[in-house]
Amino acid sequence: MFCFDLIQPNHMELHVWHVSSQGEQKPFQRVIDVSCGDPHRAGMPPLSFARQVLAVCLYPELLKESSFPVDVRQRAEKLLGACNGGSVGSYSASSCGIPQIQKSVAEFITRRDGGARYLMLVLHLLSSGQGPTQTGLLTPLPCPHTLPMLLDEVGVKLVPYQLLEERGWAIDLEELHRALKAARRHCEPRAIYISNPGNPTGHVQDLKTIEEVIRFAASERLVLLVEEVYQDSVFGQDKKFLSYKKVLFEMGASFSESVEMVSFHSISAGTMGECGLRGGYMEVINMDLLVKNFLTSMQGPSSPPVLPQLALEIMVNPPSPGDASYEVFTQKVETLAQNAQRACEFLNAVPGMSCQPAMGGVFLYPRLHLPAEIIQEAQRSGLRADVLYCKKLLEEEGVCLGPGSENGHDDENYHIRLCISAPTAVLEDVLKRLRSFHLWIQDRHH
Structure with a gap:
């Protein structure tokens, strides 16, 4: 099931625009935004294989152009053959997308296991009641920074x-168990949200953890909502991505035939990073046929955009070893691994910061140990201390990071969100500016 959505700018993104548009002189030449998982905004070039295939699909005359690698032209020809009339300008065959691309997604899931607006559709389906009967969603803290706003909306x-x-x-x-027991006093928890690899933490769950979570969901009759958008971006030593569906289906019929689960994947995240194309899919498991049909009908009768579907096919069918584009296509995960290690070591060497190593994904989530004066200044301004910190960092150094309060944190353990999917030179610039600013904050208030 394909879904395509819109996303709204957050507070820090609007502040970036404000700082960038001011005419006054600043101590930096340009603003670097690494607050979200948009690699192109941070200067990371797009995957050449994906863009070349899409370019040929948009202008088929390029099939005659020998400067494109042969695997690019072969893939473009195949995708054009799946489009009505051989053109990306035609309607999709159904509201669920082009059948051949649906088949590619299904084959990808089969290879992997032996599957935003899509999330909004499911949340709308679960949403009901008010007060003690309102639907509750067990949500990890920290969670994806767009999730709290989405839950409020639905x-x-x-x-x-x-x-x-x-x-x-x-x-x-x-x-x-503690969170569920506490929640049942004021709402009706009906589902649990899982992010694996973790967004923004970079934690990669092992087999034991996944089995425990599945047993917990089964015993408490909770729907599993599993975000797995960074599954192709695992780089931690001895770490391997395990899909929840694969583990579920290996736990025996008592679980595999009863636990309700929806998993999500997206072209906006991971190695693809095509945030502007807004495409993804969800796989629905063990839900009643009427519920599945209702989810499909919620997408409406309109034809989904063709270009995101083609990008989705490229994501689930990347170049294989031996293909002309394979080496270039796989370089991004290597860059993520190097950036993650370098940034984590750098941040842990900065006084007043600590950072857990990431095993996957595109974020680091370091903790800030802030002087009491900064916290008091934030309280006087009616802001969270992490928000004030990020605003000052943007204004003084031209670096935009995400405050941890956007990820649901509301305690006194302040954090910031840093996207490592950026060119190495850009990340080095960000780290140096961040260190300079943090030391200035520390010195100013001691």
Whole structure:
């Protein structure tokens, strides 16, 4: 099931525009925005294979152009053959997308396991009630920074469960039980949200953890909503991505035939990073046929855009070893791994900062140890201290990071969100500016 959506700018993104548009002299030449998972905004070039294939699909005369690698022209010819009339300008065959691309997604899931607006559709389906009968969603803290706003929009109550920072942001089963018991006093929890690899923590769950979460969801009759958009961006030593569906189906019929689950994947995240194309898919497991049909009908009768579907096919069918574009296509994960290690070591060497290493994804989520004066200044301004910190960093150094409060954190453990999917030179510039600013903050208030 294909879904395509819009996304609204957050507070820091609007502040970037304000700072960039002011005419006054600044101590920096340009603003670098690494607050969200948009690699192109940070200066990371797009994957040449994906863009070349899309270019040929948009202008088929390029099929005759020998300067394009042969695997690019072959893939473009195949995708054009799947489009009505051999053109990306034609309607899709159905509201669920081009059949051949649906087949490619299904084959990708089969290879992997032996599957935004799509999330909004599911949340709308779950949403009901008010007060003690309002739908609740068990949500990790920290969570994806767009999720709290989305839950507010659809009328679902955020039920927080804390990830364990001292254990690399791992899930704790006792904490899940505590959060669920506390939530049932004021709402009706109906689902649990999982982010694996973690957004923004970079934690990659192991087999034992996934099995525990599945058993927990089964015993408490909770729907599993599993975001797996960074599954192709795992780089931690001895770490491997395991899909929840694969683990579920290996746990025996008592689980594989009863636990309701929806998994999500997107071309906006991971190695593709095509945030502007807005495409993805969801896989619905063990839900009643009427519910599946209703989810499909919620997309409406319109034809989904063709270009994001073609990008989706490229994501689930990347170049294979031996293909002309393979080496270039796989370089991005290597860059992420190098950036993650370098940035984590750098941040842990800065006084007043600490950072858990990321095993996957595109973010680091360092903790800030802020002087009391900064916290007091933020209180006087009616701001969270992490928000004030990020605003000052943007104004003084031209670097935009995401405050941890956007990720649901509302305690006194302040964090910032840093996207590492950026060119190495850009990331080095960001780290140096961040260190300079943080030391200035520390010195100013001591």
